[in-house]
Amino acid sequence: MKLFEFLVSPAECARRRGPEDRIVTSSRVRLARNLKDLPFPVWAKKPDRLRAMERIRPAVESLPVMKDAYSESIDRLSSLEKQILVERHLISREQAAKGPGSGLVLSRDETISVMINEEDHLRMQALLPGLQLKETWRIMDQFDTRLEEKLPFAFDRKLGYLTACPTNLGTGIRVSAMLHLPGLVLNENMGQIIQSVNKLGLAVRGLYGEGTEAFGNIFQISNQRTLGEDENRIVQRLEKVIGQVIEHEENARATLLERKPKVVLNHIGRAYGILSNAHSISSKETMNLLSLLRLGMDLGLFPGIERVLVDELFLLTQPGHLQLQSTDNLSAEDRDLRRADMLRERLAGVKRPLDRPREGGPA
Amino acid sequence: MLCCICKEKKATVHLTQIVGDSVQKLDMCEECAREKGLDDPTEFALADQVLGLGAAQALEQAASGGEVKCPGCGYTQSDFKKSGRLGCARCYETFYAGLEGLLRSMHADIRHAGKTPRSAAAPSPAATDQHKQLAQQLEQAIAREDYEKAAQLRDEIRALKAREAARLGGKETA
Numbered sequence: 001m002k003l004f005e006f007l008v009s010p011a012e013c014a015r016r017r018g019p020e021d022r023i024v025t026s027s028r029v030r031l032a033r034n035l036k037d038l039p040f041p042v043w044a045k046k047p048d049r050l051r052a053m054e055r056i057r058p059a060v061e062s063l064p065v066m067k068d069a070y071s072e073s074i075d076r077l078s079s080l081e082k083q084i085l086v087e088r089h090l091i092s093r094e095q096a097a098k099g100p101g102s103g104l105v106l107s108r109d110e111t112i113s114v115m116i117n118e119e120d121h122l123r124m125q126a127l128l129p130g131l132q133l134k135e136t137w138r139i140m141d142q143f144d145t146r147l148e149e150k151l152p153f154a155f156d157r158k159l160g161y162l163t164a165c166p167t168n169l170g171t172g173i174r175v176s177a178m179l180h181l182p183g184l185v186l187n188e189n190m191g192q193i194i195q196s197v198n199k200l201g202l203a204v205r206g207l208y209g210e211g212t213e214a215f216g217n218i219f220q221i222s223n224q225r226t227l228g229e230d231e232n233r234i235v236q237r238l239e240k241v242i243g244q245v246i247e248h249e250e251n252a253r254a255t256l257l258e259r260k261p262k263v264v265l266n267h268i269g270r271a272y273g274i275l276s277n278a279h280s281i282s283s284k285e286t287m288n289l290l291s292l293l294r295l296g297m298d299l300g301l302f303p304g305i306e307r308v309l310v311d312e313l314f315l316l317t318q319p320g321h322l323q324l325q326s327t328d329n330l331s332a333e334d335r336d337l338r339r340a341d342m343l344r345e346r347l348a349g350v351k352r353p354l355d356r357p358r359e360g361g362p363a
Numbered sequence: 364m365l366c367c368i369c370k371e372k373k374a375t376v377h378l379t380q381i382v383g384d385s386v387q388k389l390d391m392c393e394e395c396a397r398e399k400g401l402d403d404p405t406e407f408a409l410a411d412q413v414l415g416l417g418a419a420q421a422l423e424q425a426a427s428g429g430e431v432k433c434p435g436c437g438y439t440q441s442d443f444k445k446s447g448r449l450g451c452a453r454c455y456e457t458f459y460a461g462l463e464g465l466l467r468s469m470h471a472d473i474r475h476a477g478k479t480p481r482s483a484a485a486p487s488p489a490a491t492d493q494h495k496q497l498a499q500q501l502e503q504a505i506a507r508e509d510y511e512k513a514a515q516l517r518d519e520i521r522a523l524k525a526r527e528a529a530r531l532g533g534k535e536t537a
Contacts, residue, residue, distance in 0.1 A: 036452055039436040043450035119448070141478070148480045154452035155483050159466075160475030162452045166462060167469055169455075171477035201471070228472025 003081045006070045007088065008110065010321060014311035018130015022298055023246050025178045025218065025311075026089070027133045029140040029235075032163045032172035033122040033147075034154040040164040041102070041117040049101030049117050056116050059150040060105045065112060065143065074102040083320030089127060091115055112143055119164050120172075122147075131242060133175055137235045160227060170227030175238050179245060182217040182295040183252030186267065190219075193248060200241060201225050216287035216314065221245065257299065257357060268296040268353055276347040278340040286317045286339060301353040313346060366392035433457040490527050494520065 018027070034040055038052050053073070061071055074082070074095060082096040091104055095118045102117040115123040124147075126140040154162040160170035168174070184190045194204045203224045206214040221242060223234045256264050271292035274281070294310045296302055315321055317339050323330050326338065364374045372392035431440050434457065438450030443458060455462065466473045497520050504513040 034452060039438075039451040040449065042446070042448055043436060043438060043442075144478075145481075148482070152482070153480055155480050156452075156455060156475070157479075157483065158474055159455055160477060162449075162455055164448045166449070166466060169466065170470065170475045173477070225470045227466060227470035228474060228476055230477040 001070065003070065003072070003077070003084070004324065006106070007084070010312050010315040011308075013088070013315060014308045016129040018128060018132055020246060021130035022307075023180055023249050024131035024242065025180055026127055026129055027131055027136045028089070028125055028127045028174075028176045028178075029133070029136045030123060030125040030174040030176075031140055031144055031161075032120040032168045032174075033124070033144070033151075033161060034163065035121050036152045036154045038121070040119075041121060042119060042164055046101060052121050053101050053103055053116055056121060056151065057103055057105065059147060060114050060116070062150070063143065063146050065107055066105060068108040070104070070106040070108075072104055073100065074098045074104065075100045077104075080320060080323055084324060087315065087318045087320050092118060092123070094118060095123075111139065120168070122151075131177060131239070131246075133177065133235050133239050133242075137175065137231060141231070167224070168226050171229070171231050171234070173226055173231050173234060174222055175235055176220050176222035177238070177242050179219050179221060179242070179249070180217060180291065180294065181219055181245070181249050182291050183249045183256060184245075185217045186264065187252040187256055189248070189252055193245060197221060197241060197245070200237070202238065202241060215284055216291040218287075218291070253295070253299065261356065264295075264299075265301075265353070265355070268292050268299075268301060272296070272347075272350075272353055275343050276350065278343065280333075280336040281340045281343065282336055283317060283319055283339065286343070287314065290314050290317070296353050299357050301357060302350060303354070305350050309346070309350070313343065316342065364390050366390065366395050368392075368395040431457060490523060494523055497523065 018024070035052055035055065038044060038048050041049055041052065044052070057071065060066060061069060075098075077085075082091065085091040085104070086093055086096050088110075090106060090110065090113045092115065095102060095104070095115045098117065102115070104116070105114040107113070111128065112124065112126050114125075124140065124143060126136045126143070128136045128139075156162055161172040163169050163172050181190065181193075184193055197204050201224055203222050205220045205222070206218070221238065223238060225234075271289040275286070275289050275293060290310050290313055293302075294307060297305060297307050297310060316325075319335060322335050322338055322342075325342075328334070330338065366372050366374045367390050369392060372394065374390035375393055376391045376396040377389070432438070433450055433454045435453030436451035438454050438457075440458065440461070443449060443454070443461075449455065449458065463473060497516055501513055501516040501520065504510075504516060
């Protein structure tokens, strides 16, 4: 089956709902595992990488949750297909750059994605909408338990699961959530939040993980330590901290509206103005302005318009998704034009934001 | 400016690394820099970038007495230093001496406390002994009709079982 027939549409993607999804867009749990008897992928020579792939891929495909899964070698995917997978957070940028011997197995509902021969032999993730870290961990835990019946994982009583990088050693777990925090950014409190979250041994990163910028006021919070604590405790700590960040974000929004309503309305009004009238716009500017539009919707400034519209545009305006809607090969400049065309068209039915938040608070 | 290591020669190699809010600066003479393996920036970069400043040094010290090579995959200390990653599962044994300090600095503890694959799971010998003892005491308590003591022992056995189950990554069924 072709990848683009397998994946749900951006519209359907945007309609996925979860708890606290006003602020938390998604929850993710990733486990790193390696085979006991083969060198780790980065160091392994090609024959060993292929051997690992030959053993892992059928084992993963045979699990019941992988019925009707999408399974493919990375070198058989086009660069556009890989770009789309990265934009959907289904593979890492590192995996997209890999050659023969690396692969992807993606469950029918797109919840579980398994990268084969990334930095470790196995990088498996469960991804759910909204804030549901416990459930995400439960799904991943179950998947891992079933897979370990079929594959001999490298495990040491003292050090736990052995990983290529010592930073993942032990549980091999990375628990993370993606948060939309425009209030804290406008309020200039984000620096403080990052510092205090860091102090708790948690990391704050941009939209596409390690080393990326926080486009669209979207931040990823995740654990850094993987050894010496059990998975449940790591999940609980993250959930607690994220709960507090949500509270801070809500407070920041309320405070901004009370103390600097004009600043907030100005930002949102200008974002609307540019997005619905521009004829050329970059992906970065689009994300930052769509974030403000989303904030406007959360604050009830766009009655009758659902947040789904913005979430869909967030995906549709990214380079890969934009290219996918065109038959020509688009240059960066072409993309900026097409992006603006699409935004004008899709926002044509959206009336300009209200002059003040509606009585009785946000919709 | 004098070299911050030998404090004798002029510092000509200047290194700045920013980690979070803290800026670390090293000013060294060429000789000391070479000794620390910092003369080739590509050599230096990754282990320190991935594992934190000083990681490369710690590794080098652990390797004093010659190049250690992993019997499992042929990976060497300097491969690790360059990439910040290990070559295979056995590398953890091979390079453990140099790793322990690093692990301590980057993790909550250096003893795994999480999930255990079923294949590796077995009750610890200590727990088995303790369980035997408690069971014996329980029998004796029942024999002498000391039910208060028996109830207490029964609870202890249950708690022990639950702890073991949790340690082995199973569900707590106390």
